[in-house]
Amino acid sequence: MKLHLLKPLAFIDLEATGLDITKDRIVQIAILKVFPDGREELKNQIINPTIPIPAEVSMVHGIYDDDVKDAPTFADVAGEYLHFLDDSDLAGFNSNRFDIPMLVEEFLRVGICLKLSDKRLVDVQAIFHTMERRNLKAAYKFYCGQELEGAHDAAVDIRATYEVLKAQLERYENVENINDGSPVTVPIKNDVSILSQLTKFNFLDPTGKVIYDEEQKAILFNFGKYKGKTVLEVFAKDPGYYDWMMNKANFSLSTKKVISRAWKAIHSHS
Known part of the structure; x- marks a missing residue:
């Protein structure tokens, strides 16, 4: 299928030092520009982020500090990419939440404003989530092959959740690859201790405002x-x-409980 375009559509994907728009930096930028006549032009470049790439992040995208040490910085190429995107609408996968905000931030760091008001933004992930629902009703239909009658009644929903879990175990137990072909990092087993590894939960503070360090100490x-x-x-x-946290800002009781203990620990030794 050929896209019906009135102007070029630039598909953007970024790899970065992390997911924090305010502190992380781009390490790779790839833009596939599709023209109304069907022509395609790809720009793909490694970028020196000027800050270290965390090891755990490098393990995900495969780009390490040695790979970027001689690469241009974003400041070096910003003008080139601004010109490349100037006549285009923008697209990507989860791009409205990550790639485009990250790109805008990088441009601003070098004193350039990426004007978005005259561009249309297409997020392919949003279409995916709109058309392929990921709620309980959709899961029940997918795994159990039945329509969920009486959804949003708590007793009905919890019974359906139980049935979905059993169907998931039947479908995925001992399966070695997920649907994109990559290996399963935590093999699905009929074992709660293993299934729980698939879900990250911050037991210290469920709202995630405070966390343990990697050693689970500080x-x-x-x-x-x-x-x-x-x-x-x-x-x-x-x-x-x-x-400020205890009296002037809106933090959860869970967060306040943790910082209150920390505060008492400081003053018990003073």
Whole structure:
């Protein structure tokens, strides 16, 4: 099928040092520009992010610090990409939530405004999620082959959830590859201890505002200006931050419980 286009459509995909738009940087930019006459032009380039690439991120996209050390920075190529995108609408997969905001941020860092007001944005993931629902009713139909009658009644929904889990085990147990061909990292087994590994949950603070470090020892902030800093370190240097979190900002009781313990730990040794 040929796309019906009145102007070029540029499909954008970025690899980065992480997923935080404000602090992470692009390490690879690929843009496939499709023209109204069906022509295609691909620009694909490794970018030096000017900051280290975390090892766990490199393991995902396969780009390491050594790969980017001699590559141009985004500042070096920003003008070229601005010109390349100038006449185009934009598209991607999850691009409205990640790729385009990240690209806009990178342009702003070098003093360039990527004007979006005259562009149409097409997020392929949004179409996928619109047309292929991922709610319980859709899961029941997919795995159990039946329509879910009485959905949103709690008793009906929980019974359907149980039936879906059993059907998932029958379908996926001992399957070695997921539907895109990549290997299953956690093999599906009829074992709750294994199934629970598929779901990440922050037992320290369900809202995710504070988390444990990789060693599961120190407690870190996971938001705002102190993201990545330990709670003890921040409260020792900026005690007013504790008062703001406890009394002036809208944080959950779970978060407040954790930081209250940290605050008491500091002052019990003073």
